[in-house]
Amino acid sequence: MIGTLYEKVFDAHVVREIAENQFQLAVDVHLVNEVSSPQAFEELLRRGLPVAHPERTFASADHSISTGGDVTLFDDAMCEAQVDMLGKNALDNRLTYFDPMQGLHGILHVVAPENGLTQPGMVIACGDSHTSTHGAFGAIAFGIGTSQVRDVLASQTLIVDKLRVRRIIVEGTLAPGVFAKDVALHVIHWLGAKGGLGFAYEFGGDAVSAMSMEERMTLCNMAVEGGARCGYVNPDAITLDYLRGRAFAPKGAEWDEAATRWLSWASSPDAMWDDEVIFRADDIAPIVTWGTSPDQSVPVGAPLPDPGVAGGDAEDLRDAMIFMGGEPGRPVVGTPIDLAFIGSCTNGRLSDLEAVANFLRRTGGCVKEGVRALIVPGSREVREAVIAQNLDQLFAERGFELRDAGCSLCCGMNADRLVGRQVCASSSNRNFRGRQGSPEGRTYLMSPVMVAAAAIEGKIIDARALENLA
């Protein structure tokens, strides 16, 4: 088949054309969380409609769940009501529920892939913008609003505009100490937080082909921070290796048939991309955001830009600089931190936590006095794998708190929040004002290893310097 993966998968899911470039699309997998689904379920009940495809609808409570170890404790009554509603709606409608009371919970974008629900060639929708994560498998996966959640519940379809496709190639090999998170931040820095509006991002090139599935998920997770509604990587042998044997993956003869079909979704060499941008892996260093938008970033060694001369909207840059307390021309290195957060659907997977553990072993580092450092697994399964490797002991010895699974400090919609003007080095994906629960709190985004280095030093530092890599 000729075309990009996006075109092929999209066209295969079209139910009908609604208007020019607008289509009703069939959805293979619908993921529902406690934040964006309660009103959608209410609306169905009000109209007397059943969930059209309960067997394709999967629920997990991630945003408001406590990571303190007792999932029955909530920060406030609203969090509790949301999680109760999700459990009840899942039960009433016979949905698969990754029930926290059974220890099955986690962030949907971590839980669905680890269960093999996310597969190449699928259309996946969820009332959450970081659904783009699932594109790592060669799926079209995107966030939707609550009214579309209602539509998908009622019909297993939704109405969307067809996007254009920008191919983003990363040539070469990433240097040691440079991670998928840095690639994501680099791309967003150069193309802008709104640069991808109207596009799906197809990521390719040697550096992307060499990435594990978890690294590809980090990359696609942040496509949406670059303005692209979805991002994807063409499926290959690494994709198949990841999926083989997972709970919802096909088995036996069905597996062989599926694997052949999955690989055929990849963009054909003669596909027509609407745009193409090439980056060189050599040019990518560990990146840190300094502002209040994910594109306001610098390579860790570089000075902060001067809003007067930097490109973009000078006023926005100046406002962000004042809010964060940065100084043009000064480096981001040396900025003192209060909290370190390792987790989220961007970087809360097992390989992220293993990378942190290995970094701690190599450097011998411990969390600096006065800094609070949280390690929050993206799912209970990740937490259990961490414990099975005795990494819980290592983390505890080095002063890190290993928490239960959830969104935690990524969004401050639970008890994990910044207070006042606190500064957080964070492995999550958004640094908007107030994002981590305090209107005045300040967030610096970076890779999990860079967060660990900041926790050890008590200030932002080039993690490579702690192990003589740079």
Ligand SMILES: CC(C)[C@H](C(=O)O)[C@@H](O)C(=O)O
């Ligand atoms: C609360 C939820 C709907 C939201 C999203 O859409 O992404 C959240 O996950 C976020 O990361 O900001």
Ligand code: SF4
């Ligand atoms: S971890 Fe953060 S970005 Fe991901 S779904 Fe939760 S709140 Fe959104």
